[in-house]
Amino acid sequence: MSGLPAGLPGPGVLPAPLAGLPVAQVGILVPDLAAGMATWSAILGSDDWLVYTYGPDSVPRLTYRGGPGTFRMRVALIGNAPQVELIESLDGPSIYTEWISEHGYGLHHLGFRVPSAQTAINEVTASGVGLLQSGSGYGQDGDGGFAYFDTQASVGLIIEAIEVPRHRRPSEPLPRGLR
Template identity: 85%
Template sequence: MSGPSAGLPDPAVLPAPLAGLPVAQVGILVPDLAAGVATWSALLGKDDWLIYTYGPDTVPHLAYRGEPGRFRMRVALAGSAPQVELIESLEGPSIYTEWISEHGYGLHHLGFRVPSAEKTIREVTASGVALLQSGSGYGQGGDGGFAYFDTQDSVGLIVEAIEVPKRRRPSEPLPRGRR
């Protein structure tokens, strides 16, 4: 079974620049990253997680609802096609704290890889879809970007455009519980 009847987004409801792209990432909000990694490692049979903390000190350009962003989050990435991303919100306000307040923890977004987050932001917002949160410059060369769009009414969750940096910073150690 596929399509809307299976709870999957219909490509026709995605913003045009993302329609037809494969889902590259499934984003899941967790209350504690270390516990989330333990649970999802057992579920996926994987333990090769990459860990990153993102915030004003590691992402030069952050925005939240059209204002400068001051949020921080820690993420764990594993696998591909699609990649699983676990997100622990460390400071808000952010789309993560909003979602947790309204929906609780669990599935948050679907991510799509794009060549340029900036170009995708221009195209998606020009089509009338609101930009909720974004960040850029987190790669070692100052590249890399992400942008979350408000597709809750059409898709049932948020969608993210991801411009993967050419070189990521080294992975951090997995934290031992919530900090």
């Protein structure tokens, strides 16, 4: 018997501009960021988190399903091989609220680092894969971007292209009870 078991993606399912890149991030939706950080600190044996709130006040350009985005989320980042990102959705609509409604909390996306989020958007959408949600300009220098693509049918979850900003804003304070 050959091939992958039912429900697993087959070869060639990543959009060409992202194929072959290493997974840089595992994105997990959590109902409560502080509780998620406590759980994942115990799992990973580390509590070296960076925490950010992203939304219209901190990300100048947000899109959601082809229109302007108004969503807000709080994220916690740890590690780098790959990085774990916990996401607490604060306001929607967003791909986070959609996923929670359809699938509940847990694994949401795999992220891949790219030099330019906009170039990734142009190339991935040109290959026929839809853009679900994006944001750009959240770094201290106005750079940094993210773009989520509609790969649920081919990969079983969402794929994200991540342009890491040259200089991040300082981390927000950690929730009570952590460090």
